[in-house]
Amino acid sequence: MMNLKSTLISRRFPNKKTLFWIGLLCGGLLFWPGQSQAKIYININAPSATRIKVAIPYLKNFSSKGERPDLAKAMAEVLAGDLDFTGYFEAMDPAAFLEEESNSLTVENIRFENWTAIKAELLVKAGYTCVGQNLELEFRLYDVSQSRQLVAKRFFGRIDEFRTLMHRAGNEIVLEVTGFESVFLTKLAFVDNSSGHKEIYVSDFDGYNTRQITFDKSIALFPKWSPKGDKLSFNLLKGNSWPLYIKDFLIGTVSQVSNREGMNLGGRWTPDGRNLALTLSHEGDKDLYLIDLEGRIARRLTNRVGIDVSPAFSPDGTKMVFISDRSGTPQIYIKDLVDNTERRITYFPEREGNYNSSPHWSARNQIVFSSLYGKRHEIFVIDPKGESMQRLTGLNEDQGYNEEPCWSPDGRYIVFSSNREGSYHLYMMNVNGHNQRKIKNLRGSQTSPSWGP
Template sequence: MQVRLCRFYSYAVVLFLWLAGANAYATLNIEIFGGGATQIPIAIVPFAAEEKLSQSITPVVAADLQRSGLFRLVDPAGLRPHEPVEVSYPDWVNRGAGALVIGSTTTLAGGQVAIRFQLLDVAKQEQLASYAETVPAEQLRAAAHRIADMIYEKLTGDVGVFSTRIAYVVKQGKKYSLQVADADGYNSQPVIEYTEPIISPSWSPDGTKLAYVSFENKKPVVYVQTLATRARKAVANFRGSNSAPAWSPDGSKLAVVLSLMGGSQIFLINADGGGLQRLSQSSGIDTEPSFSPDGRYIIFTSDRGGSPQIYRMPVAESASRSAERLTFEGSYNVSPRYSPDGKSFTFIHRGGGGFNVAIQDLATRQVHLLTDSRFDESPSFAPNGRIILYATEIKGRGILSAVSSDGRTRQQLSTQAGDMREPAWGPMRRPQN
């Protein structure tokens, strides 16, 4: 892979990178490498009567927690308590469990399932959390993800992201498909499919829409599509190239990259495509914008200094629009994305012959390389900032991978067929009323 063949310079690289794939979609397969320095030992007892359901609860909860890299699963070894009074705490101490999850399921009329669970502290012999809900049978996986989120938050103090969704693009044969799936790769659904490239998906802050770039009209055009209705609108279809959409935190605007006035520069538009306003002014290529969580700044890639580097500039018209360079290590740093807390950003850094995911602290400017693969691209933070999703290549085929923000845990997410690119992690899902 030649260095000059990068999306920063030309969207034609999409055609070079996405080699021909096979013909069938498949669920993501997940492999986990490494683990956190300290893992919480947790035992998850199969819920009572879940074997009668079309989807068991405990395997999903266990897979979620293990995938985070922060938990070590303890084998229940034949013990099957389903109520707190049935728990013999010394048995679990002997097995090395620090936390214990027990629960039950009850099939009700009308295809409904009642679910209960308790999270217990083995050492203190006390209940940490309990929950009950009734869901349709087809929503059992979603319920399991919510349980995993509650366990994760109670034991780590951080918000769980197992109920979130991811978007990515799959190329199979001559077809490009923008897919949305649960964070664990299940329930993948096509948003749109074409025989021309689809790139740069970007979630709206409320998770109801996706902005993306489609080449269906033989040129890059930015669309916004509502996921529930599949209704979509071309919001940036100006003369020349329209690319790299990024939502403002309040969802009212998009930053886009246009060549409307010559060169590639960053513009601001309303979410419906109106109110065009130019943000960046340079003689170079300015692209790949990302808003800070408070909406005051954008970071972006530019070669205005001679090589691709990452810059920051204010969004407000009243502020000085001069851009501040943020990256100085190496001659190639691209694809920045703000962390959810706004204290750091992830990006792709070239070093040692590879293109790798990195993270940089905004206050200290310290850079931490997180991967050692050959060609990584499109990093995207989970909404809790703990994991970064990105695309990489294994044996010439594009797959999705994830790495913890401290670099200690890595995952490979792949399909049996197809070339996967352009991942974007969606926001926290709002409760359904």
């Protein structure tokens, strides 16, 4: 098997009870000693990387009275779902596992030959302890072929946060194997109509822990996370206008930042989180402007005949991608914010790609967008030079309309809205278009996804 390396830090620590309460106070995460080996490296940019088989037995229940036995399976399933989501791992079927008698999670009590027999490459051994409403998670990751411990950590939280604890464990596994943080602790924002109105909701990256943000019984659209994930901008229909609002999660306020005559559409954050770009029409033409968080205009970004919408910034904030119909049809342009030059980057074959929308610039310097290709909207990626364009959806089957793509914060995944099953729902895929899957546990229809930190 590939070489692996432990990143564990050896230290002496007090008894388990003391650790539990220290952890509750400071969000502790503790390390056990491990042996230093060369790290696994997966080429996560490869078109089709071979998945690593990982065994995740149900967790051991170390609670003094056996409280919450249901968590043993539920927590294992969260971790399996997380790792499977990445496209780098294959969570094995627990029905193939040979039960081990010991409740210990340590290396000397593991029969690695049993896991080798079912072709497991990595093994997760974990257990939990319930104390009142509090939960302690202990987990260890092993390289099966070398019978070695790779990661061992302990997390603390409330019982109702068990999914978050498993997301944290999954993040440690992904970091160990790939060298990169996962997206398991990130958030989604989107429009959902399950209340009978189009309202803004936020959730964990996998659609769980959903909560409603707007309660206006109107139409809320275009939620956009701020770079730090502490604020959310959105448009809300008020009478005949669409003002732009900001929800501040730290202080719990909602403030109106732009309600000029005409259009106040969109609202895309600059990378430093200090300004927003949006489309205004108060001077007649529909152009892009930069406003501060008080709504004051800081800069006019475009000034051409036509409609300019859907801005998004490059990671360094020096360029902006947007949609303009100045050539006759909605095409993608890039503006250099330093020298003020603008250039078109989408040139599809005749009769294709004449309606493009929703460009978004990734942390890894790629642009994703939706284009009317044939009779359906499909998702494409392109580089900022207008080269290396690749179609990601609708390649092998009728997948309906695929729209409003948005990058994950790390630029390795895309969330988008699709009606391939009838109503619009949120789907995710890897940057190469592989592993397309629906977020299944959301009610109603979902559109306008935004993926925040």
